[in-house]
Amino acid sequence: MIVPSLLERDRDAREQMDDPGCDAAALRRTYAQFRVVNAVVAGWRSTYRHHLRPVLHPDRVTSVLDVGCGGGDLARSLVRWAARDGLRVEVTGVDPDPRAHAWARSRPPVAGVTFRRALSGDLVAEGARFDVVVSNHVLHHLDEAQLQALLTDSRRLARARVVHSDILRSRLAYLLFSAGTLPFFPGSFIRADGLVSIRRSYTPDELAAVVPAGWRVERQHPWRNLLVHDAPGG
Template sequence: MRSLAERDPDAVEEMDRPDCDPAKLRRTYAQFWLINTVVSGWRRNYVRYLRPRLEPERINTLLDIGSGGGDVPRMLARWARRDGVRLEVTGIDPDDRAHAFASSRPAVPGLEFRRAFSSELVTEGRTYDVVISNHVLHHLDDAQFRSLLADSEQLAGRLSLHSDIERSRWGYGLFSAGTLPFFPGSYIRQDGLTSIRRSYTADELAAAAPPGWQCLRHRPWQNLLLHVPDGTPP
């Protein structure tokens, strides 16, 4: 394994391989909700960044790019409904396997899934109040990274928020030790460690982002990349 002092963009997550074990992949999708609940900070993101930009007197729209197993958009749809906010959530993922899993779960009011790239929605002329992604940026090569952010600027009317893991030695060690007894028969631990190796530090992410994007470091292990079309502070 390469040193964590530098990104390892050539490391490949097993679940990204087209020939990975389908049973392990389904189990991984099914277990994502626990990992995202514990480490991804979406409740904080919803309260701090998303909810203030949702208007209770009208229908709001949110797009989740690379929605995977669909647990994050499900959480957001439920929180908004509980808060009395009308929110229509669309989760997109180009992977047939992810789309099939997300679509197979019990329906949540105001939530739909599509198998699509963000660029397809731009071509269709779609727009949303808020555009998000969760742990997607580290999967992308440089061209895909730039394209995703460009698409987000086209699609989001109020806010784009992309949340990703921050690479660090202590984060790698904690995740390695903390997940060792758990998640048998899935790719959670193995791919989680690979994700950390592929991920950016806050300084690297800020340097990679184009003008108009702001990188915020949220302890203990998250980076947020935000873009507000009107230029107001996030």
């Protein structure tokens, strides 16, 4: 296997699942396998404990927006984790891709989770507000203008906190993901697209250099970037 240098972001690399004409069966298998992959590599249980749970309200329902929710596994997990902690959370998952939206809606329903086919800008235009805004593996998909738009939308939508979680680009992460996924996930885009995602992702310094004032980049070991914003008075 030829390993790219990864010294710079590969902005031109494209994931197969982003192709509207990609294999539909492989895409469905990819959505189905996201739950396993995210549980292993995305670190959201820790992110929930350290960044979301502290701003959840013990005496009322906390509203959460999951931007680019894909198959909806994070939205469902957040509701379940909060319930185990005796907290009430309602999550709205939005994604503009009709295929992702259809998959999320096709799964067994979870109380407190709803899905919409929409962009963050659509919700801003509606005047919607949420206590917390999150995303998982969205930032590396965006070009510079789209990234700035998402951050602007997130600040307008969130009453308390925004947490965008994404991959941290690393040669070691690339090698381990390549080797670790090779025997698994046949017939899906998990391995190929995961490697492209690493190539497109930021280092902490790169991400900090392109975000506006008021945002902070936190490294979550081993290979995660958390981009966090706290609303004034939130």
